[in-house]
Amino acid sequence: MDSQRSDINEAIQASGEATLEQATKKAKEKIDSFFNVRLDIAVTGETGSGKSSFVNALRSLKDNDEDAAPTGSTETTTEPTPYQHPTMPNVTLWDLPGIGSPKFKAKTYLKNVKFDRYEFFLIVSSVRFRENDIMLAKEIKKKKKLFYFVRSKIDNDIKSEKRKGIDKEKTLSKIRTNCEEELKRIGNPNIFLVSSWDTSEFDFEKLIDALRSGLPQSKKNTLLQSVPVYSVAILEKKVRMFQKIAWAIALISGAIAVAPVPGLSFSSDMAIVGSFFTSCYHSFGLDHKSLERLSELVNKPHLKSLKMSSLVAEFIKMSSLRLGASALVEFLCSLVPVAGSAASTAMSFTATRDVLLKGLDALAEEARKVLREAGLE
CATH class of the missing domain: 3.40.50.300 (P-loop containing nucleotide triphosphate hydrolases)
Structure with missing residues (x-):
């Protein structure tokens, strides 16, 4: 538990804000611009x-x-x-x-x-x-x-x-x-x-x-998300960008976990986790249309037959199991005044961050494999 609280304190400090509330507000603005600007x-x-x-x-x-x-x-x-x-x-x-x-x-x-x-x-x-x-x-x-x-x-x-x-x-x-x-x-x-x-x-x-x-900055992220991935350099820039967003999402998850409402933290987490993995999947060029264009570009027809669409579903299922187990403990903690709220915040932050970064790493590795196969390392 101490390490989880240390994690969220580190995230607050990295945001440049003094409190969880201020850091969360900044994180919400960052996420909104990331997905909607x-x-x-x-x-x-x-x-x-x-x-x-x-x-x-x-x-x-x-x-x-x-x-x-x-x-x-x-x-x-x-x-x-x-x-x-x-x-x-x-x-x-x-x-x-x-x-x-x-x-x-x-x-x-x-x-x-x-x-x-x-x-x-x-x-x-x-x-x-x-x-x-x-x-x-x-x-x-x-x-x-x-x-x-x-x-x-x-x-x-x-x-x-x-x-x-x-x-x-x-x-x-x-x-x-x-x-x-x-x-x-x-x-x-x-x-x-x-x-x-x-x-x-x-x-x-x-x-x-x-x-x-x-x-x-907000529009830098939007442009980078949208451009095709035809080099390892562009892919790695995208990975670093999504890593930063994962931390912002985890901060919001931690703030929501404070509310003693059954299922609120879990449903909120799952909605944004799904959007996050879907965005990674398309931005990394793992969707069918991107693979089809890449296969024609490098003259390797087998690339278009790669099946990546199930990856997002797998990560969402994995996230559901991991976050669902965490959500019950978070809810019970949130019922305990002050100390319990702090514990639920730390647990939700850590669980959400770990799920997002693990899935991101896996999707990024699949994209690296595709680039290697295409000869675009």
Whole structure:
């Protein structure tokens, strides 16, 4: 029992607050933002630049998936079109019409696409950045919002140059230099070379790091949750993020356990435990659609046949048994004034934390195995 009380005291101290009540309030705010904060991302570029494919890649979808943004060689986007993330309804990517089209003139573009709606802008080009792209970036800069230049279809350029005997590194260097030359009037622009087909290559991970660096903490977490896992580095960042949330959830569990209401602590714990494991499962890329896309990316068809869907159910069942046993003792303790309440708080905190971290570790290890199998260690 002393070690359990020490655990919760350590958690309170780590929160930066002086009391359980204050720490719990902070934890509730953190969890609410983690699961619910909105993130709206604008993706724009000229016709044929690959912006719709890029929107799909950020949503872990293929261009031919049912909910994918339509792609084509002609302008398929005539209005700002929202595309929800398939597993995170609070994240929306907006496929914007190309700047300079008849309905979206450069001078009035930001007003017509509702500039204030978006957290930042991704300006996509597959050949070269043009005057309209530069004009748009300058206007965004004036309004003190962030923008990033994305040079797409890099895989196509490498294949084309390889046929001429030019190797990958020289091609990438040449493209980066050309982009910097085209955009030198912007100052020191953020330029990222990406392939929407293969987000494990080139600058995709650097782009995600740059996007996160410009966001407030709550939205950093939302973005990190939503991006596909095609490297161990991204996976481990996600694991650390979920570890912090597990401690916040455990703090709330401890606070609820004080109330002498039969079943309250258990039902509250199970609801959030289910949400936690489900979020891990999707964020780590263990769902069927993510595995299917990964299997095509690395040309390993057996990956799509992996059955991971039962993992969440197993962890929820395990949690139910562990937390159910703890809940009865917590309830009996909560009936005892002062000392009993403190004991029930410590027990609930420790039980919930241990269940969440054990399940998180197991899901993370499965994701590591998938990356190893895919050759993306």
